[in-house]
Amino acid sequence: MRRAHRVRQVVNYVNLSTPLGLLIARIGRATTRRGERGLVYAHGYRIPFPVAGAFTVGNVILTKHPDGYLTGPLLDHESRHATQYAACVGLPMLVLYVAASGLSLLVCGHPASWNVFERLAGLDDGGYPYALPLWRRARRRGRRAGAYGRPAD
Template sequence: MRGRSAFWTAFRAWRNLPVSTLALLWARAHGATIALGDDLFVECSGMPRGSYGRGGTTVGNVWLHGGLGGPQRRRHELRHADQYALLGATPFLALYGLNALVTRNRPHHNVFERWAGLEDGGYRHPQPTPGPGLRRG
């Protein structure tokens, strides 16, 4: 890490610290294996189902999941940490929730999931539904 990258890494960690602390306490209480990366992003794996959302959840600089792992998913979740830092925790959560409500929680329509990279997040492209002009065969 050098220059701008080091600055952003430190800023993101500082900006996300309050919610990251809460997420780490949550992960610890649910028996997660906790690993801190060089980029100050924390991966909490091995959590039981129901202790995180969907396939995994990022809160601040902390990624909570049961066992997804992998560099692509990590890159996707790190982008969510960037979103937290840019917007602030409360505005980000409010806007993400509103966007999920409006899009009926479909990741391909959620601007924050698209910005984080749908493929990196493990979201497959939806199959087109047959309409008047499409035939299955």
């Protein structure tokens, strides 16, 4: 494991975000295992909230999908969220993330497209769309904009 991943792992245990992630995985009856980069994968999460292919709390990545789902760009995206927990001193990240999602919803109608945490983690890697702000979409309506402000085909 790289030194940066080890530091992140320790910081996220000390700031209590990883223990919270493990508790959420247990409550959601997910099966946990050690993953790459000092992460813990929690597959088979059974609670229908949040609505996402995967989500991260501390160094724990939770998903309703079976083992093998967390690979490639999605794993990169969720790993960046684990780093954000370390940088935001743990549990305050939850409040900041919810606020950023609400702001994104107000700006463009989508909770991730203008969420600073999702943008820094890579919207494409997380499978999120790039949505134009609502005020820009209103101007484009005259030009027949499609979904999320992109020109229609």
